[in-house]
Amino acid sequence: xxxxxxxxxxxxxxxxxxxxxxxxxxxxxxxxxxxxxxxxxxxxxxxxxxxxxxxxxxxxxxxxxxxxxxxxxxxxxxxxxxxxxxxxxxxxxxxxxxxxxxxxxxxxxxxxxxxxxxxxxxxxxxxxxxxxxxxxxxxxxxxxxxxxxxxxxxxxxxxxxxxxxxxxxxxxxxxxxxxxxxxxxxxxxxxxxxxxxxxxxxxxxxxxxxxxxxxxxxxxxxxxxxxxx
Numbered sequence: 001x002x003x004x005x006x007x008x009x010x011x012x013x014x015x016x017x018x019x020x021x022x023x024x025x026x027x028x029x030x031x032x033x034x035x036x037x038x039x040x041x042x043x044x045x046x047x048x049x050x051x052x053x054x055x056x057x058x059x060x061x062x063x064x065x066x067x068x069x070x071x072x073x074x075x076x077x078x079x080x081x082x083x084x085x086x087x088x089x090x091x092x093x094x095x096x097x098x099x100x101x102x103x104x105x106x107x108x109x110x111x112x113x114x115x116x117x118x119x120x121x122x123x124x125x126x127x128x129x130x131x132x133x134x135x136x137x138x139x140x141x142x143x144x145x146x147x148x149x150x151x152x153x154x155x156x157x158x159x160x161x162x163x164x165x166x167x168x169x170x171x172x173x174x175x176x177x178x179x180x181x182x183x184x185x186x187x188x189x190x191x192x193x194x195x196x197x198x199x200x201x202x203x204x205x206x207x208x209x210x211x212x213x214x215x216x217x218x219x220x221x222x223x224x225x226x227x228x229x
Contacts, residue, residue, distance in 0.1 A: 025088060029131055034157045037119060040126040042103075043133045044162035045140045046195055050099040053198075056080055059094065067097040074104040074142065075167050075200045081106050085124055092135045101137050102165040102198070103129035105144035107174055115148045122149055126157055140165055140198065145184045146176050155187060164194045169201030182206070 031040035050071035106121035145154040
């Protein structure tokens with residue numbers, strides 16, 4: 001359930017964009033979320049019919065005729081994610097015609113961020129996934145967790161039975177221990193019961209037996225894991 005933010009006016013005039021750009025997008029949407037942190041609820045994705053995946057940084061290489069067959073992921077540099085948060089409408093329009101989009105998963109490089117920053121990043125990840133879905137984009141939620149979020153609010157607002165993307169490589173690179181990653185995966189499989197998991201980069205040995213398709217796109221390899229029913 002959502003509450004659309006009202007257009008705020010000063011003396012009968014709409015406040016210009018430059019005065020609202022630091023309002024953390026509350027002027028666009030305010031969602032009634034879950035839990036004590038009010039995290040925006042994400043919507044499930046049940047279809048991912050694309051031929052290949054590319055990073056957001058390479059979308060200009062794709063012709064309009066190919067867009068519906070290509071998926072875009074945001075397992076990229078952090079500054080690209082910040083740009084999404086600062087301009088969700090303009091970037092949303094750029095990726096709208098692609099067959100699927102793995103939503104940005106905000107994180108703090110190094111893995112030792114204060115809990116408040118981790119929560120802020122979780123909020124932005126959920127908000128963007130929901131907002132872009134309402135723009136008509138086929139969003140596949142991306143999941144990212146660390147020790148702080150796993151104990152308090154990880155996966156709150158995540159729908160059951162959706163397709164998800166995860167990245168063992170990105171999390172390990174940012175200081176998340178293998179034990180924390182495995183603990184999060186067990187929760188995902190038992191509670192969220194995903195229809196499908198798409199792994200970016202390396203797939204842990206424990207889950208390699210459920211991988212079914214190895215894809216390559218440009219110079220990037222991906223593993224697609226289909227969960228047993």
